[in-house]
Amino acid sequence: xxxxxxxxxxxxxxxxxxxxxxxxxxxxxxxxxxxxxxxxxxxxxxxxxxxxxxxxxxxxxxxxxxxxxxxxxxxxxxxxxxxxxxxxxxxxxxxxxxxxxxxxxxxxxxxxxxxxxxxxxxxxxxxxxxxxxxxxxxxxxxxxxxxxxxxxxxxxxxxxxxxxxxxxxxxxxxxxxxxxxxxxxxxxxxxxxxxxxxxxxxxxxxxxxxxxxxxxx
Ligand code: DX5
Ligand code: ZN
Numbered sequence: 001x002x003x004x005x006x007x008x009x010x011x012x013x014x015x016x017x018x019x020x021x022x023x024x025x026x027x028x029x030x031x032x033x034x035x036x037x038x039x040x041x042x043x044x045x046x047x048x049x050x051x052x053x054x055x056x057x058x059x060x061x062x063x064x065x066x067x068x069x070x071x072x073x074x075x076x077x078x079x080x081x082x083x084x085x086x087x088x089x090x091x092x093x094x095x096x097x098x099x100x101x102x103x104x105x106x107x108x109x110x111x112x113x114x115x116x117x118x119x120x121x122x123x124x125x126x127x128x129x130x131x132x133x134x135x136x137x138x139x140x141x142x143x144x145x146x147x148x149x150x151x152x153x154x155x156x157x158x159x160x161x162x163x164x165x166x167x168x169x170x171x172x173x174x175x176x177x178x179x180x181x182x183x184x185x186x187x188x189x190x191x192x193x194x195x196x197x198x199x200x201x202x203x204x205x206x207x208x209x210x211x212x213x214x215x216x217x
Pocket of ligand 2: 193
């Protein structure tokens with residue numbers, strides 16, 4: 001399986017974003033965490049900054065919405081030039097309607113589950129999504145410890161995707177580093193988000209290559 005690395009700019013320097021985006025040009029996409037102080041106890045950035053990120057980077061922009069009421073706001077983010085928009089199971093009221101709306105506006109629709117949430121509810125609507133995000137930490141902050149108890153869920157989802165012949169990507173987010181990359185890849189994840197492991201490294205581009213190599217080993 002082709003592994004894709006998505007560095008999270010949550011651990012970048014927010015006043016030197018353009019510089020920090022250039023530092024990850026060997027990544028497959030850039031992961032942008034949008035937080036609203038309500039769905040998660042942290043606040044990051046909104047539409048104007050996402051729009052500028054889309055303008056200055058050549059990488060596909062993967063927007064991870066950790067916000068209340070994505071049914072209202074996700075379509076707005078889809079207009080900014082992002083490649084994919086992820087919203088959370090615990091925040092949406094109408095995931096199928098929202099996924100269809102996102103796809104109709106030309107972005108990939110992605111659905112996220114927190115550690116305590118089951119993928120049971122997703123299986124019946126799997127074909128509505130391009131990617132499922134399995135959180136391997138409680139969303140809100142970078143630098144937390146990887147939850148390996150999310151790997152059963154990941155394996156089960158990969159088996160189901162394979163059994164049905166779907167092309168749905170599985171993304172994992174939280175605590176991914178060169179040491180946890182082999183675990184998530186083996187469980188069936190193919191899009192690896194890494195924040196502190198990339199931007200906390202002296203050489204972010206090398207950190208990306210290391211994570212990719214370990215995941216593919
Ligand atoms: C956390 C965010 C992550 C975060 C991951 O809620 O969704 O994308 O940046 O950070 P690390 O890789 O440091 O766990
Ligand atoms: Zn994220």
